[in-house]
Amino acid sequence: MRTWSAPHIPALQTTGPVPSIFDSRLNDIVQLPEDRASASLYVCGITPYDATHMGHAATYVAFDLLNRAWLDAGYDVSFVQNVTDVDDPLLERAAQTGVEWEQLAEDQTDLFRADMEALNVIPPEHYIGATESVDWIVPWVERMIDDGYAYRAEGYVDDSGTSHPDGDVYFSVRAAADSDHEPARWFLGYVSHYSERDMAPLFAERGGDPERPGKKDPFDALLWRAHREGEPAWDGASLGRGRPGWHIECTVIAERFLGMPYTVQGGGNDLRFPHHEMGAGHAYAMTGERMADHYVHTGMVGLDGKKMSKSKGNLVLVSTLRHDGVEPAAIRLAIVSNHYRSDWSWTDSLLSDSQARLEAWRRAMSVEATDSHTEVSDAVIDAVRAALARDLDAPEAVRAIDAWAAKAEAGQPVGDRREVARVVEARLGIAL
Numbered sequence: 150m151r152t153w154s155a156p157h158i159p160a161l162q163t164t165g166p167v168p169s170i171f172d173s174r175l176n177d178i179v180q181l182p183e184d185r186a187s188a189s190l191y192v193c194g195i196t197p198y199d200a201t202h203m204g205h206a207a208t209y210v211a212f213d214l215l216n217r218a219w220l221d222a223g224y225d226v227s228f229v230q231n232v233t234d235v236d237d238p239l240l241e242r243a244a245q246t247g248v249e250w251e252q253l254a255e256d257q258t259d260l261f262r263a264d265m266e267a268l269n270v271i272p273p274e275h276y277i278g279a280t281e282s283v284d285w286i287v288p289w290v291e292r293m294i295d296d297g298y299a300y301r302a303e304g305y306v307d308d309s310g311t312s313h314p315d316g317d318v319y320f321s322v323r324a325a326a327d328s329d330h331e332p333a334r335w336f337l338g339y340v341s342h343y344s345e346r347d348m349a350p351l352f353a354e355r356g357g358d359p360e361r362p363g364k365k366d367p368f369d370a371l372l373w374r375a376h377r378e379g380e381p382a383w384d385g386a387s388l389g390r391g392r393p394g395w396h397i398e399c400t401v402i403a404e405r406f407l408g409m410p411y412t413v414q415g416g417g418n419d420l421r422f423p424h425h426e427m428g429a430g431h432a433y434a435m436t437g438e439r440m441a442d443h444y445v446h447t448g449m450v451g452l453d454g455k456k457m458s459k460s461k462g463n464l465v466l467v468s469t470l471r472h473d474g475v476e477p478a479a480i481r482l483a484i485v486s487n488h489y490r491s492d493w494s495w496t497d498s499l500l501s502d503s504q505a506r507l508e509a510w511r512r513a514m515s516v517e518a519t520d521s522h523t524e525v526s527d528a529v530i531d532a533v534r535a536a537l538a539r540d541l542d543a544p545e546a547v548r549a550i551d552a553w554a555a556k557a558e559a560g561q562p563v564g565d566r567r568e569v570a571r572v573v574e575a576r577l578g579i580a581l
């Protein structure tokens with residue numbers, strides 16, 4: 150699938166430090182081995198039924214900071230992202246609004262690309278739709294059935310009297326947990342560390358179907374949904390016509406384009422369970438490998454202290470802000486002034502503060518250039534890189550530039566301001 154245009158990344162005079170990052174599975178900050186020359190990143194993409202809200206934007210900007218940290222440290226980075234362009238929420242929204250689901254997915258994916266481009270997010274090398282990956286998913290699911298990690302469930306009649314056909318395929322969490330691949334292992338809770346009691350409501354909220362009759366375990370996750378009248382379907386070979394489940398989509402795309410294990414699996418905190426948990430289980434069952442070396446998750450973004458959600462109708466959309474004339478650099482600066490792991494709120498004052506900060510930084514860049522006192526610019530450049538290398542501490546990097554800009558405002562020497570601007574653009578993704 151088409152990606153979006155790559156932002157300009159200025160070349161810097163020196164190489165940055167190797168970043169450390171908080172692995173939420175290990176519950177610890179980890180350093181990538183210094184001798185590694187390459188890193189691979191998979192960040193779960195959107196289900197394109199609604200435009201990019203601030204929570205999505207914050208997640209993609211956070212992993213963009215990681216990508217830029219690796220690039221600055223001299224790594225070759227392989228970056229892959231999916232777009233879940235067929236799934237229940239998309240089909241439901243299409244039905245509610247009377248739009249063809251393909252059109253809805255295409256329009257919202259276009260808007261997402263435009264938002265990412267405006268926010269200077271480096272595009273993935275491979276941007277893959279679920280609809281493009283069906284032919285790769287089918288043989289995986291067939292093999293999972295053959296190997297005993299998946300099973301076909303019988304049809305049933307739901308509470309509303311609708312009958313569902315035979316042939317939905319489920320991943321057996323017990324079969325995978327009882328398997329003895331070495332040296333990798335997987336169990337329910339491997340990624341999230343949630344107790345089954347914590348998992349139960351989350352599974353139901355986040356697309357799972359714990360009550361579905363015919364499952365061996367309430368947590369078994371859908372791999373293949375047999376065709377229902379009025380739903381899109383693809384040829385599933387021995388599976389019959391149908392469409393893939395959500396978790397298997399990411400596992401198969403990641404395996405195909407990155408191999409396993411890859412360096413970082415990323416996404417919002419709400420993907421820890423069941424999405425990343427199940428994805429890791431699928432990968433383990435099929436390859437005997439762990440899916441990723443590290444799991445990195447971003448905090449949730451609210452609006453004025455309240456949870457941002459589609460059902461509450463209080464989504465802050467990047468596209469709306471852009472159409473209102475807000476400069477994308479100010480949106481990105483507002484995002485990076487919060488730590489990626491914290492939960493934070495979008496507010497009017499956050500935006501106005503960020504706009505004022507951007508102006509202050511630009512004023513600092515416009516002062517008379519001198520070739521002397523490069524120790525001042527070297528110090529701020531080092532501080533920015535050091536902060537970002539410590540678990541992407543962008544707020545600390547922002548404070549370092551604030552302090553440097555204040556010196557400029559006070560008429561003190563600022564050193565090589567062009568190199569400072571290049572670092573701000575290369576590392577924070579903000580052009581001054």
Ligand code: ZN
Binds near residue numbers: 192193194399
């Ligand atoms: Zn995913």
